[in-house]
Amino acid sequence: MNAITPNPFDYHQFVNTEEGWIDRRIFWEETIYQRELEQIFAKAWQFVAHDSMIPETNDFYTTYMGEDGVIVSRQKDGSVNVFLNSCPHRGNKICLADEGNARNFSCNYHGWGFSPGGKLLGLPNEQIVYDDGDIDLERWGPRQARVDTYKGLIFATFDEEAPSLEEFLGDFRWYLDIMLDHDEGGTEFIGGGIKSYINANWKFGIENFIGDAYHGAWTHDSGARALMGESLPVPEPAGSYQASMNGHGWEFGTDGFYDLAILGQPKILEYYEKLKPKMAERLGELRATIFGSLASVAMFPNCSFLPGVQAFRVWLPRGPRKLELRTWTIVNKNMPDEIKQAFNIACNQTFNPAGIFEMDDGDNWEGNTSINKGVVTRGEKLHYGCGMKRRIEHSELPGVIYESQYSEANQRQFYQRWADLMSARSWDDVPTRYTPRYAGKPTRPE
Amino acid sequence: MSQTLSKTSGTKKNTANHASLELINEVQQFLYREARLLDAEQFRDWLGMLTEDIHYWMPYRYQRYRRNEKDPTIYEASYFNDSLDDLDKRVRRTEMDTCRSEDPASRFAHVITNIEVELTENSDELTVYSLTSVHRNMNEDDGHVMIGHREDLLRRVNSELKIARRKIILDQNIFTNKKLNTFL
Ligand code: FES
Ligand SMILES: [Fe+2]
Numbered sequence: 001m002n003a004i005t006p007n008p009f010d011y012h013q014f015v016n017t018e019e020g021w022i023d024r025r026i027f028w029e030e031t032i033y034q035r036e037l038e039q040i041f042a043k044a045w046q047f048v049a050h051d052s053m054i055p056e057t058n059d060f061y062t063t064y065m066g067e068d069g070v071i072v073s074r075q076k077d078g079s080v081n082v083f084l085n086s087c088p089h090r091g092n093k094i095c096l097a098d099e100g101n102a103r104n105f106s107c108n109y110h111g112w113g114f115s116p117g118g119k120l121l122g123l124p125n126e127q128i129v130y131d132d133g134d135i136d137l138e139r140w141g142p143r144q145a146r147v148d149t150y151k152g153l154i155f156a157t158f159d160e161e162a163p164s165l166e167e168f169l170g171d172f173r174w175y176l177d178i179m180l181d182h183d184e185g186g187t188e189f190i191g192g193g194i195k196s197y198i199n200a201n202w203k204f205g206i207e208n209f210i211g212d213a214y215h216g217a218w219t220h221d222s223g224a225r226a227l228m229g230e231s232l233p234v235p236e237p238a239g240s241y242q243a244s245m246n247g248h249g250w251e252f253g254t255d256g257f258y259d260l261a262i263l264g265q266p267k268i269l270e271y272y273e274k275l276k277p278k279m280a281e282r283l284g285e286l287r288a289t290i291f292g293s294l295a296s297v298a299m300f301p302n303c304s305f306l307p308g309v310q311a312f313r314v315w316l317p318r319g320p321r322k323l324e325l326r327t328w329t330i331v332n333k334n335m336p337d338e339i340k341q342a343f344n345i346a347c348n349q350t351f352n353p354a355g356i357f358e359m360d361d362g363d364n365w366e367g368n369t370s371i372n373k374g375v376v377t378r379g380e381k382l383h384y385g386c387g388m389k390r391r392i393e394h395s396e397l398p399g400v401i402y403e404s405q406y407s408e409a410n411q412r413q414f415y416q417r418w419a420d421l422m423s424a425r426s427w428d429d430v431p432t433r434y435t436p437r438y439a440g441k442p443t444r445p446e
Numbered sequence: 447m448s449q450t451l452s453k454t455s456g457t458k459k460n461t462a463n464h465a466s467l468e469l470i471n472e473v474q475q476f477l478y479r480e481a482r483l484l485d486a487e488q489f490r491d492w493l494g495m496l497t498e499d500i501h502y503w504m505p506y507r508y509q510r511y512r513r514n515e516k517d518p519t520i521y522e523a524s525y526f527n528d529s530l531d532d533l534d535k536r537v538r539r540t541e542m543d544t545c546r547s548e549d550p551a552s553r554f555a556h557v558i559t560n561i562e563v564e565l566t567e568n569s570d571e572l573t574v575y576s577l578t579s580v581h582r583n584m585n586e587d588d589g590h591v592m593i594g595h596r597e598d599l600l601r602r603v604n605s606e607l608k609i610a611r612r613k614i615i616l617d618q619n620i621f622t623n624k625k626l627n628t629f630l
Contacts, residue, residue: 192506198624222542225538226542344522344527353525363624
């Protein structure tokens with residue numbers, strides 16, 4: 001990986017996982033943000049879409065990898081292409097829609113035409129305008145990303161040197177199966193996702209989902225009481241965990257049902273009561289218990305979900321002080337329609353800009369961000385030292401495991417990974433900070 | 447006009463469909479009163495203006511090419527897709543002493559315009575189109591404006607008007623604020 005600009009810093013100076021603090025400048029400074037776009041969003045694998053969003057040939061969806069607009073499109077052979085949403089002529093946006101179906105794309109400026117896969121096909125009045133040798137159509141298509149999928153999720157990266165997706169996800173695949181592979185048909189997204197802005201640094205969203213069980217009972221008390229008639233429980237340290245693998249993290253209890261109950265839909269509970277024994281056959285007792293427990297999850301760098309609530313989201317960076325949130329509802333393909341709709345309604349009622357839980361988060365993250373305008377304020381560190389001594393080894397759980405889901409272990413690991421990537425001159429510089437158990441192995445017995 | 451807005455309005459010239467000035471006035475006063483209750487966050491009283499079988503729906507507003515446009519359905523992502531019970535849960539949240547994100551309170555102005563009243567085949571029911579522009583100011587300087595195209599079914603229940611259906615089509619594609627802490 002060639003550094004795009006010389007790397008002036010060791011970014012580990014902003015993140016101290018031994019003493020448990022973070023330098024606030026990483027949530028504010030424009031120069032650090034630009035470096036994130038280069039070192040993280042131009043290099044790491046990122047979630048771009050779910051297979052179910054583009055089921056038919058020539059279906060497309062537009063999104064961003066960092067601030068780079070991309071078109072995600074389904075090819076005739078079933079594969080997916082992801083390419084820059086920018087015309088190589090003068091740079092204009094190729095596609096202006098959120099989603100749709102296109103037999104070809106044409107740029108609105110001079111009309112250069114592109115195949116659904118992103119090949120440059122033709123130039124209007126080519127015979128008159130261009131002479132032989134002016135342009136090689138093969139060479140002048142928009143830049144293509146590397147694409148791979150994991151159990152329905154489509155990922156992409158613009159870095160040829162990046163490790164394989166399997167290696168990038170590592171043992172986190174063992175956990176992902178809990179969400180994506182607990183039923184034989186796999187998953188799909190309910191139609192549509194809601195996009196919204198929050199004036200907060202993108203990392204405040206992701207770190208909340210990766211390991212902030214702590215805020216739940218306080219921030220969301222009114223929502224929990226409105227939905228369930230009672231406050232959220234404060235989980236016992238024993239039997240609840242934070243698990244982290246190279247910046248991906250899952251914090252969870254082992255109560256088995258809390259996040260399923262949170263939506264207040266008896267139908268959903270019934271469906272999962274029936275499914276749980278089959279799930280245990282598929283994934284083992286422990287993983288079947290983890291699903292539906294009080295939990296939240298994030299994949300490095302910017303994708304999150306809530307297993308059981310079935311809220312799925314991506315946090316797109318929009319400058320150091322703004323993010324674009326895209327939210328979806330994820331369900332099992334084989335679920336009865338009635339259960340899918342129960343999730344659609346309940347999930348949207350809780351987790352979108354009008355959601356009963358969502359509404360209580362945004363102001364906090366905006367507060368975390370905007371206050372750093374003050375130079376004195378910005379010079380102060382933030383405390384990330386909760387649960388420093390709770391690291392354990394677990395016979396079944398892969399990754400770096402800390403006991404108690406009230407902990408900042410996953411957040412520290414996330415920022416560690418952030419600093420590792422921010423400082424790296426090549427992928428060889430990026431350490432694996434846990435002992436993989438499933439390298440080269442399937443995470444579910446076939 | 448985008449297909450996500452109703453196509454039934456505008457061209458119809460059926461005089462039998464014309465509402466009397468008195469009725470139009472009653473509907474206008476009803477909608478203004480509703481707006482005042484929402485401005486004042488008197489959500490419990492607002493729920494009283496809805497029928498038991500209300501469907502309160504604000505689908506997501508996509509940006510699609512004209513050839514790909516389709517009507518929104520209740521089986522897709524929506525800001526609101528609510529029954530009375532669902533709305534009641536949202537209101538309950540605001541009534542809790544721990545609803546910290548609404549304290550200090552936001553300042554709202556619901557501006558209602560473009561009211562059009564149409565009679566329906568059912569003498570107890572009216573179709574009403576209106577435009578709401580909701581101005582929300584909160585914290586020190588956090589301002590936000592939402593424009594909603596509304597299509598209501600109003601029903602007369604024991605001589606009082608109530609809202610039985612409301613569909614709101616928002617102008618925004620990306621919702622440009624962290625929260626939608628009112629009703630439209
Ligand atoms: S900018 Fe796209 S055709 Fe000229
Ligand atoms: Fe939250």
